[in-house]
Amino acid sequence: MFLFEAARNEPLAYRMRPRTIDEVIGQKHLLAPGRFIYRMVKANRPVSILLYGPPGTGKTTIAHALANTLQLPFAQLNAVDAGLKDVETIVENAKAYGQTLLFLDEIHRFNKKQQDYLLPFTENGLITLVAATTANPYHDVNPAIRSRCQILELKPLEPEDIAEGIRRALSDADRGLGKYTVQIEEASVAHIAQTCGGDMRKALNALEIAVQSTDEDDDDVIHITYEIAVECLQKRSFSSDKDGDGHYDLLSAFHKSLRGSDVDAALHYLSRLMESGDLIGLTRRLLCVADEDIGLAFPAATSHVVAAIESAERLGFPEAALPLGKIVMELCLLPKSNSVTAAIGAAQSDLHSKHLGDIPLHLKDAHYASAKKLGRGVDYQYPHDYPEGWVDQQYLPDALKGAQYFFPKEIGQEKQFADRYRWIRQKRSK
Template sequence: MNLKPLAFRMRPKTIEEIIGQKHLVGEGKIINRMVKAKQLSSMILYGPPGIGKTSIASAIAGSTRFAFRTLNAVTNNKKDMEIVAAEAKMSGKVILLLDEVHRLDKAKQDFLLPFLENGMIVLIGATTSNPFHAINPAIRSRCQIFELERLSVEDMKEALLRAIKDSERGLGKQQIIVEEDALTHFASSSNGDVRSALNALELAVTSTEVKEDGIVSIDLQTAEECLQKKSFSHDKGGDAHYDVLSAFQKSIRGSDVNAALHYLGRLIEAGDLPSISRRLLVIAYEDIGLANPQAGPRALAAIETAERIGFPEARIPLANTVIELCLSPKSNSAYLALDAAIADLRKGIIGEVPKHLKDAHYIGAKELGRGVEYLYPHDYEGGWVKQQYLPDPLKNKIYYEPKKTGKFEQALASIYDKLK
């Protein structure tokens, strides 16, 4: 009896066996070409768990017949790497799959770099973290970076059926019938994680009683018991987290209520109320702004309510706020105006504060001309009088460009035009 897990046994031995990732391993694609030409270069494979990073590495090794070793950047030490290096010196080349490559410390990195330079070690780094954020530039600059795509439901079904039929490495020596809705559940509820789907399938098979005719029958109920909750990939500190937050804000900015609620749901499922709260407040002022000034205070009230009552009820005020922000008129005129003013400051376009605006609350100020010609607006009809406020180099500068997307800012624009 093979005690290794099904997911381990079903790892592809050649690139032709890899499921999905056709943009990398399909005919004529980059990894496929590298393997066929036997001209391998070090690479970093980046993507969520269970979608084939280790599989691609082992398949490359199987296709090229080079020695293949697997290490972990955290749990394996420098001595383990020295053993791999010694093997590379003897054989001429070793493919090293280094899991969690983003956790590689300086001592291990410094040891590996010369072997990457001379090609004796072909590094295949695997990581779930964005390599442009998480991996040391010294390693990153010596590697090709390939992003793996999440597998489709059809890809997942292909992997499951292959495991069911394969009599050498899979479950093919048994008579297994998986009902279509059960197969779909395994494929769709594992969120593109082949390892999770195969583990659930194996559990279903090993825990189901064999019928008198020798058949193991897997129905939907069994599938649901073995894969009870949809695998939801959302690491609060990871790259996917920021992708969801970005999509959340852009969906609200684009007034797509349904997309915004979808991403809100993902953040709620991750239990990430702090990120939701912060992002909603940013959106209320960055994207809604002067087009609906009450959106900010109302968003804050909803967030305070959500924080007070907690999940699951917190989803109710959050949903109200997201819908309001989606359907509110949008304006970014206020912060664009401020950014334009700051940009001038950073360019050195500043100038002296006009003398009539300078502080005049001290003895001798008048003799220096401070505040002497200042006109007090409240002394004039309508509370306004024309006078210069900007420094001379900027006196004709226009920063604020109002948008006409909401009644409030339209009213502000009308006043602004008159004052100009």
């Protein structure tokens, strides 16, 4: 018997869950001939794996399909509400009945002791662990567990994969909606496939609502129009877990699009970030770009960003999108220079890699009465006493004399700073 011989009152997404690996839709980078899971099944040599990816991409499905395909006893736990005693029970059952596939969902919720308990049993093959997490396993899963598992990333399903799942559900009379006579417009299929965010579960839930809430016509046919599909899946699905790995990927893509001067890409990721509601993360990226990637090429970029943030906060959404969109476009189109970032990085690097030496005596604090007795501040030359506002004197410690951290770029307003900087260094070298 298959694990998913579900009752008819179970949700469609549950009933249509693939029973074997051959039925799984998508994830071809893992399941296609020659890929890892395909080879594992063909060799009939189950190994422990750690699946991570967004919700609805097939982590639970693959675990059940593997157990059915490999004909292994199956046990399932969710680390949110399971404890060490639950794991111990499964291990004892495995000792009695043989090698068992344990599907452990949300494994990152287990503490180190709970994860470590599984180690000897995954090592000797008694337990084939299929662990699942929406979090980055390199951040949240015990290294000892990671070392015993093949880490496999699941990706959001493509629209064509979702469309295949919809058609499969409509034609399956046993587990799907095949008992109904349904006529569905291609535009309806496309809308669900495009707007479910790569989540098969959301797509099938929307399809089931559409079919079961639409009356049959005189010929007992249910017509699913585009308007019905929109009503049943009104809002595009986005991952908005602000602590999740995907959200940090979104912030990274936003920053790199700004740095790369791609206005269209930056506006796309801005829209996704606004949809997620992470105004703080979004505005921090804007400020960082102004200083890290534009820098001296247009120093006023920082104040422009601050003004845009204040405007957005006062307006609130949806109008906040206007100042945010405007500053995103401005940052993209401004000249870019990372000379500030590079200069600070080089200066900080010397702190940990070189002998620094003492601060020159003439630069030391001389505000107290006895400072001159210690040689503090003696021979200091006050730059404002000189016509050019500059005088040649040593500022770096002896050990770093002549060090150069700033390498200006001939771009935007930084060219003015570059000219002044070169003039000073030339005067000093004479």
